[in-house]
Amino acid sequence: MQTAILGASGLVGxxxxxxxxxxxxxDQPPLLLTSSRSAGTRRSFRGEELVCREVTESAFEGVxxxxxxxxxxxxxxxxxxxxxxxxxxVDNSSAWxxxxxxxxxxPEVNGDRVPALVAGKGEGGIIANxxxxxxxxxxxxxxxxxxxxxxxxxxxxxxxxxxxGQQGRDELSEQAxxxxxxxxxxxxxxxxxxPRRVAAxxxxxIGPLGDDGxxxxxxKVHIELRKILDRDDLAVSCTATRVPVWNGHAAAVRxxxxxxxxxDEVRAALDGFPGLICDGDAxxxxxxAEVSGRTTIHVGRVRHEPDRADVVLFWVVADNxxxxxxxxAVQIAARLAGAExx
Amino acid sequence: MQTAILGASGLVGxxxxxxxxxxxxxDQPPLLLTSSRSAGTRRSFRGEELVCREVTESAFEGVxxxxxxxxxxxxxxxxxxxxxxxxxxVDNSSAWxxxxxxxxxxPEVNGDRVPALVAGKGEGGIIANxxxxxxxxxxxxxxxxxxxxxxxxxxxxxxxxxxxGQQGRDELSEQAxxxxxxxxxxxxxxxxxxPRRVAAxxxxxIGPLGDDGxxxxxxKVHIELRKILDRDDLAVSCTATRVPVWNGHAAAVRxxxxxxxxxDEVRAALDGFPGLICDGDAxxxxxxAEVSGRTTIHVGRVRHEPDRADVVLFWVVADNxxxxxxxxAVQIAARLAGAExx
Numbered sequence: 001m002q003t004a005i006l007g008a009s010g011l012v013g014x015x016x017x018x019x020x021x022x023x024x025x026x027d028q029p030p031l032l033l034t035s036s037r038s039a040g041t042r043r044s045f046r047g048e049e050l051v052c053r054e055v056t057e058s059a060f061e062g063v064x065x066x067x068x069x070x071x072x073x074x075x076x077x078x079x080x081x082x083x084x085x086x087x088x089x090v091d092n093s094s095a096w097x098x099x100x101x102x103x104x105x106x107p108e109v110n111g112d113r114v115p116a117l118v119a120g121k122g123e124g125g126i127i128a129n130x131x132x133x134x135x136x137x138x139x140x141x142x143x144x145x146x147x148x149x150x151x152x153x154x155x156x157x158x159x160x161x162x163x164x165g166q167q168g169r170d171e172l173s174e175q176a177x178x179x180x181x182x183x184x185x186x187x188x189x190x191x192x193x194x195p196r197r198v199a200a201x202x203x204x205x206i207g208p209l210g211d212d213g214x215x216x217x218x219x220k221v222h223i224e225l226r227k228i229l230d231r232d233d234l235a236v237s238c239t240a241t242r243v244p245v246w247n248g249h250a251a252a253v254r255x256x257x258x259x260x261x262x263x264d265e266v267r268a269a270l271d272g273f274p275g276l277i278c279d280g281d282a283x284x285x286x287x288x289a290e291v292s293g294r295t296t297i298h299v300g301r302v303r304h305e306p307d308r309a310d311v312v313l314f315w316v317v318a319d320n321x322x323x324x325x326x327x328x329a330v331q332i333a334a335r336l337a338g339a340e341x342x
Numbered sequence: 343m344q345t346a347i348l349g350a351s352g353l354v355g356x357x358x359x360x361x362x363x364x365x366x367x368x369d370q371p372p373l374l375l376t377s378s379r380s381a382g383t384r385r386s387f388r389g390e391e392l393v394c395r396e397v398t399e400s401a402f403e404g405v406x407x408x409x410x411x412x413x414x415x416x417x418x419x420x421x422x423x424x425x426x427x428x429x430x431x432v433d434n435s436s437a438w439x440x441x442x443x444x445x446x447x448x449p450e451v452n453g454d455r456v457p458a459l460v461a462g463k464g465e466g467g468i469i470a471n472x473x474x475x476x477x478x479x480x481x482x483x484x485x486x487x488x489x490x491x492x493x494x495x496x497x498x499x500x501x502x503x504x505x506x507g508q509q510g511r512d513e514l515s516e517q518a519x520x521x522x523x524x525x526x527x528x529x530x531x532x533x534x535x536x537p538r539r540v541a542a543x544x545x546x547x548i549g550p551l552g553d554d555g556x557x558x559x560x561x562k563v564h565i566e567l568r569k570i571l572d573r574d575d576l577a578v579s580c581t582a583t584r585v586p587v588w589n590g591h592a593a594a595v596r597x598x599x600x601x602x603x604x605x606d607e608v609r610a611a612l613d614g615f616p617g618l619i620c621d622g623d624a625x626x627x628x629x630x631a632e633v634s635g636r637t638t639i640h641v642g643r644v645r646h647e648p649d650r651a652d653v654v655l656f657w658v659v660a661d662n663x664x665x666x667x668x669x670x671a672v673q674i675a676a677r678l679a680g681a682e683x684x
């Protein structure tokens with residue numbers, strides 16, 4: 001099957017390419033598609049040098065699955081073009097996530113929403129890859145919902161700069177250098193991607209502000225978590241913060257269950273869920289730096305709220321570039337191909 | 343009135359000295375007391391050079407108010423010695439906070455627990471200064487409790503390394519240097535104060551683990567918040583995290599009220615509370631780096647939980663060395679002296 005990556009020069013696109021290299025269901029190099037600005041960039045795939053090409057309408061001819069990670073604008077433009085030509089698009093942008101016609105998929109939770117492609121059938125479609133912080137919250141929430149019933153999820157995230165792509169990493173680097181030089185790294189000076197200085201700081205603002213008083217990242221957690229769990233009635237609230245961590249998102253979650261749940265049962269439900277590892281007792285946890293490079297999600301600090309056996313608090317970390325983006329997309333692509341991601 | 347600082351060579355002790363310099367109710371230099379190890383250290387006070395002396399029993403003779411910031415062990419040893427000699431001890435350690443005979447004071451909340459000293463009466467006592475992250479949560483919680491009734495506070499903190507004193511700052515510095523050199527800064531190599539690497543990371547562990555599955559910092563928030571607000575029935579839960587921020591603690595708080603509360607009333611209640619500044623609408627906030635150096639507490643991101651007019655989410659930041667420690671202690675000392683801190 002011919003695969004393609006749109007946005008192949010970006011941080012997530014490069015991570016996708018690295019994951020595709022080790023997929024045994026891929027027998028030919030993916031097409032690497034970029035904007036005209038990045039066309040000509042070279043990338044290595046299984047020892048072979050690939051050249052990024054500018055995306056055009058004809059580029060999608062013969063493509064079975066295209067992984068998109070080029071931002072919402074590019075997705076809105078090119079996903080219909082690709083699907084018209086029979087390609088399946090696994091889209092990592094937020095462009096299609098709220099579309100009722102488009103499945104929003106975390107394979108371990110609702111992988112049954114991914115059809116198995118029939119060779120030569122030629123009917124394309126779009127599958128949306130959820131927001132990075134939502135994916136890692138969705139797995140433990142799905143585990144708890146399935147076993148005990150989930151009434152509410154109250155979330156505070158601590159998110160790495162790699163969630164803002166290569167530009168996010170560059171901006172933190174530059175801010176750190178300015179601080180070390182005794183300068184004030186105001187964000188206008190360092191690219192302005194982050195609304196306030198993130199170096200040696202914590203910033204409770206990710207994305208534009210909505211009318212409801214929530215920044216976009218917080219709205220994503222709310223809306224996407226409900227859609228992934230197929231629970232329109234689920235109570236969700238979120239405070240999303242950016243912290244000076246290179247890679248790996250963390251979240252502190254307060255989960256309100258339908259019934260009191262013994263902690264050993266809670267930990268067993270979490271640890272038994274595909275893609276999830278429960279670190280152990282209430283004092284055990286994994287940090288963002290430690291989870292960076294792994295495809296699994298780690299849940300730790302599992303404990304009851306004082307005097308509430310029906311409320312479970314936990315800490316969850318994942319590599320936001322892998323399970324939060326590229327790995328989740330490759331898992332979806334593998335399902336489309338009737339294979340298993342590895 | 344003669345004042346003294348025990349732990350004058352530490353980060354909080356030095357901050358206390360700086361604040362005492364500008365207090366017009368202090369007409370003579372404070373006695374600077376330290377362990378034998380730090381005795382002889384010199385500090386400047388209003389242009390005069392002071393020499394730290396080793397703490398002894400006789401050191402407290404004639405002292406009216408002693409500010410203690412030398413750790414729990416020193417407090418347990420020296421507070422009874424000082425009070426026997428008629429001194430009032432404002433103790434920044436956790437040694438006396440849970441003692442039912444000792445008031446745990448945030449002046450804006452329960453300053454009426456601080457007696458006005460009668461000159462020559464010579465009856466000493468202990469007043470406990472709360473934990474840094476608890477102080478900044480206590481003010482907005484008190485404001486909401488007074489106006490609307492507070493049922494529960496669900497807290498996630500993001501805490502700076504200065505909360506662990508000079509050693510905490512040194513350890514983050516060393517870890518950052520090792521990272522820049524391409525080394526793995528495991529904590530055993532950098533002092534071992536932090537349980538995991540904190541540079542470019544987030545660590546949900548502060549203090550020893552309790553039997554209830556909560557680390558000590560989280561227990562402090564729970565127990566001290568109830569005591570400060572005089573609300574033994576208040577539901578409190580906390581996840582406390584250490585982040586690579588030099589100074590300034592942040593907390594995301596979910597406050598459950600007794601009744602629905604319009605946001606303009608909530609913001610007015612917060613902004614009208616002494617020592618508290620409400621930053622504005624739901625999108626307005628202050629970051630830890632921005633609050634560092636200020637004595638006020640800033641509350642931002644004030645909004646309702648979706649579909650819950652009785653639940654308010656907010657973000658609160660304070661300088662943990664000032665309002666979280668030295669400033670709160672100096673405020674208490676000023677009250678003891680019948681004066682106002684400035």
